[in-house]
Amino acid sequence: MSKKNKLQYAKLIANPGAGKGKELSTQLKVAVRTLEKLGIHTDVALAKPKEEATRIAEKAVKDGYKLVIAMGGDGTIEAAMRGLVGTKARLGILPFGTENNVGKSLGIPETVDEACELIAAGDSRKLDIGQVKVKGAAKTYFWELTVVGLVAALFPPARKILKGELSKIKDAAQTLIQHSDSSKVFLRMDDDSRVEVETMLVVVSNTPMFGKNFLVAPNASLEDGLLDVSVYPSFTKAELLAYYASIMNEGYSENEKVQHYRVRKLELKSKPPLEVNADAIDLGHGDVKIKCLPRALRVVAPEPAANPQAVEKEPDVEMPAPLSPPTPVEEKAEPALAPGRKEK
DSSP: OOOOOOOOOEEEOOOTSSSSSSHHHHHHHHHHHEEEEEEEEEEEEEEESTHHHHHHHHHHHTTOOSEEEEEEHHHHHHHHHHHHTTTEEEEEEEEESSSSSHHHHOOSSSSHHHHHHHHHHHHHHEEEEEEEEEETTEEEHHHHEEEEEHHHHHHHHHHHHHHOTTHHHHHHHHHHSSOOOOOOEEETTTTTTEEEEEEEEEEESSEEEEEEEEEOOTTTTTTSOEEEEEEEOOOOOOOOHHHHHTTTTGGGOTTTTTTEESEEEEEEEEEEEEEEOOOOOEEEEOOOEEEEEEEEEEEEEEOOOOOOOTTOOOOOOOOOOOOOOOOOOOOOOOOOOOOOOOOO
């Protein structure tokens, strides 16, 4: 039984399309049986497509569930997360995808039995979540990152290629060739610092890794109330692709051309407008407002271990300064961002 020796009730959201479908069906039965032995009775709901996990999680909270468990890949887990932001319900995680970046970032065991034991132990952490708003679109929560520019443009064909649609390789190549070499990007950070830069990519990270374990932000933390911003000025497309190849599979490649910042919130404008993507969700083009929602999500996860990949930071101050700042650009003052409402 659980440490409280008391039966708990949980909504278990599983994506039958995650990982190897038949294997997930088998492991889902194992999870239900193991959790029951540990004192957690689960009501199972299948999320297909995975985006349904958001609606299911929201309804679970309304129905009074204090524990919602997501079983699947990163997309399923992140979809469930969006339904729990700002609530008192806890998110349990059973990673069962291809990359499992969410589980890795939290130290979640990869075996079903061990992950179930962690959930039954009940220790939870309050973690930061990102919120992004593209002009003309609804607010969206993100767990890993928001990308603005070339990587966002390549996401749709790349995702289909990974699913086996090799015909989309041509689309990806055309997107890469036709994409603008750079845009004029204006960054306004924490209502204070203003930066203008020519670049084809800006990455705003809440976690250290994304995708094929690209270690884009080694210092990113889920508990510091900050987002890590990476800007790539003066990179050619070939240099940018080579750089990302060097940080794949949890590698880290220091490059003095990359500019790093830590912010609580960020406004970004680009000319011409750049593509925006948050946790594999295409959000269109245009002006972007991004902010960190500190401690907005309760997740059942172990306390973090020291990160050996982390790059030494400057001591924190009340408002962390840019790590490698370009010359600020003077602009007219603008009103502060209004607090966002909970995503529907």
